[in-house]
Amino acid sequence: MLTGRESLVRLIGRRRRSPLPASLAALLSPSSPAPAQANVQGSGSAEAARDEAGSSSGGGAEWVPCPVCGESIRGSDYCVNAHLVDTVIVGRKFHENIELQEGARIIVERDPQNAKDHDAIKVLYAASEFEEMLGYLPRELAKILAPLFDKHYVECEGFVVRLLEQQLDSVPIQITIQKCETDDRSSDDLWENFIDAVKKGNFQRPNSARYQRNFNVMITDVMANHTHVFMAGYIDMLSCTDDPSEYDIKEILEVLSVPEMKEILKELPKAIRVAQVMDEALDDNNMEMVTRCIDLSENRLCTMSKIEIATSSQPLPLFFSRFSASWVYSKILTLGVSVYERDRRYTDAIRILKLLLRTVASDRRRGYWTLRLSVDLEHVGRPNESLSIAEGGVIDPWVRAGSKFALQRRVLRLSKPPRRWKVPSYADSVKRNIKESSWRLQYYADEGGGWQGTHSEGGVWMTIFGLLMWDVMFSDMEDVFQSKFQTAPLDLETDDFYKLRKDIIESQLKKIQDGMAEEMLISSWELHQGTSCRGVNWDRHSLADLRAIVACIGGNLLASLVRHLAVDYRSWSSGIPDLLLWRFLDERGGGEAKLVEVKGPRDQLSEQQRAWILVLMDFGFDVEVCKVSPVAKRR
Structure with a gap:
């Protein structure tokens, strides 16, 4: 991707499809634009679009009522005692030996051992010998399907409808829910509940419930602190404005x-x-x-x-x-x-x-x-x-x-x-030399001396920084919090972050130098676990690992690194060595840590990575570059 493209996409966000003002359209439009093809208008547009979609996917069959709920479905999909659900694969998993194609067959199975969701239902790739997992059904759909699966009342399979341009997007699928032949009618109520939920719900937007909860929180905050936006004058002016997005600007x-x-x-x-x-x-x-x-x-x-x-x-x-x-x-x-x-x-x-x-x-x-x-x-x-x-x-x-x-x-x-x-x-x-090694990664855990490690490309350091500096980041400072939905102060990536908080930052760093980092970490974890904060990943690193890391690094080294991030978070929040290793040397708790930048046969250090390594060496960290070479195959 071109440098600057990702940043631009983040800036415009959902505003990409908004219409251009006439002044900009005149400046940017071609001198002789080609006439656009007319779209189908009126009451028949939906049917035309549906027919076009049907022909493009290879199904030219006429539309017939679903035998269960009465909704229109293609005649080729007509199944007795079955129901069709259009949904998506979420939590996508990728495999080297699987290249997902449009029309690929999938199987759906329960995943009762899932620690995060006891109703989880996983999606498997049917054409694979080992049926590798592609992801999950949306939580809202899994919640109503799981009881039917647990009672062996239904079977489920489906296919991939299409692949989207963005590889990480949710994959649209259609699944067929088939009732099993059984004399047990105790689950009929569950089936009826499922049918009602399918009629009312849209399982192609799995996160809508979360958005609704967030919206409710926002409305509650507005009603408590900004009630003037609901005054009659505001509402009247909004209703008479052709473009609602221009309303605030016109008023100001x-x-x-x-x-x-x-x-x-x-x-x-x-x-x-x-x-x-x-x-x-x-x-x-x-x-x-x-x-x-x-x-x-x-x-x-x-x-x-x-x-x-x-x-x-x-x-x-x-x-x-x-x-x-x-x-x-x-x-x-x-x-x-x-x-x-x-x-x-x-x-x-x-x-x-x-x-x-x-x-x-x-x-x-x-x-x-x-x-x-x-x-x-x-x-x-x-x-x-x-x-x-x-x-x-x-x-x-x-x-x-x-x-x-x-x-x-x-x-x-x-x-x-x-x-x-x-x-x-x-x-x-x-021109300083950087230590290199050619060991395989298993060396550090085996012959190299029983190291423990995490491959996080700086994520573990951002988590440690956020937990140790939590009270600093969310301290009461003027103008830096414009919304309760912020995960960090607005000035975190500026020089003002350190300048305006120098006293409290240095106070926290003194505690870290005095060996209190582990205690600070535990306190922050227990008080704030699950709360969103810039850089903190609650799921990837356990509290036990984080405690071991700060204990093995030591107060002086850890304080130096945290100060470096506090002074200039934006410049130094990327490029930290991939691998963080730690081990305890004796039963009294003494330990050591090592940072390793892992490079393949043709990889070179970026300037940012090289700068980080030299800074870490200045602090006193043990840093090296590990050259990983592929093992030659025997003939």
Whole structure:
């Protein structure tokens, strides 16, 4: 995926299908658009769509009433004493030897040993010798089917209806629920309950109940703290607005007296619409539209940056910058750089990168932009300028972590005489050797000395950080919590997180240094287990393992790592070595820990991973890179 694409998708979210305003449509639409094919309208549209779906799936049979509930089904699916349910596979499991295809046959069985859901029903791949599990039926459907399965009252099988573009999406399936021949009529009531539930429920949306509960919590909060939104004036204004999404903005614009502030607020939804069009154009491989979005964002970024600077009497907290149009346009342009680099349009990429560095001063993305600018300048044969850009990036306070390390390495490579005669002060640090081993992973548990370990790619560290810093993260600070649904303060990924909480953070770190980390961990786990918090995974790591980890690491090392994350969470929340190993050395509880970055035969360390390893070595951790080679097959 292009760098910046995933971030853009997260930004636009469900707004992708919202219509464009006329002003943007005029700017972005082709000069002579092809007429769209007319859609079927009126009362017959549903039937037409259904007929089309039937023909596309190979079933041209006429529609007949279901023998159980009377709903329309295809004649080819007509079964006596059976019922058809359209649903999905959730909790998808993947297997190397299974490539799921449309029409693949599936089997459904109970999973009574499932610890998370005693009503769980698993979906198996029928064509496999071992019937590997593909996932589960939605919980709402399993809850009404499980009693029938337990009484051996029904049998169930089905097939995959279609495969969606996104591999991780729930897989649509159709299952046939067949009643077994039996004289026992005690389960007839259960069957009737099942039929009623199928009529009323939609089992293709398995999470709707959870969304409804969340919505109820939100409404309760609004009624308690924001009752003014239900006042007659609000409701009347909302009902007379053609586009409800524009209602709040129109109301606020009437309050703003400075014309420039109105422009700033109106520009944000426009910027998000441009991001929407950019994403859709990339999906359609419409490079003409992609270029239009990039050009428009380039012009708007220049204009909006000047307006925002002119109207700001005092600087806003950094975490509010994401709600500005210039921030959205900078994300579009970052993705545009990736598009141009992919197409080897380095001159265009250089122009955009220089614009971003010139207009966006306080942003951690400056490290990525500076690195790409230095690389692209070298691509077009301008090594001297490339070196100057890299040297400037090294001393830029917003260039950190892997980007800074990569720029330092570029400076060392490009600054050979006669370009530069003086060796940079950081040369020895960057050139340090990293210990490597070629052991198989089983070595650590067997001959290597009985290590225990977890392969979490940093997840265990984020969990430990969240548990140890829980009271810090959720302390009462101004503006950082705008909703009770937040899993972290808004400033967690900014420098303000540490600056504004320095005293309480250092107090927590002192406790960790004094050997109280295990006690803090237990207390946080027992008080907050199950509560959502950024980085904390309650299911993946047990409390016993987490206690063992902090005990084996020791207070000083653990405090150093936690402080490093607290000071700059965003820059250092990725790239931590894959494997964390620990073991106790004696019965008194003394232990040791080791961090291992696992690499295959052709894998190389990324700059972020290399930067993390050097930082951990500075702290005093035992760190190494494990080269894993495939075992040669004997002939």
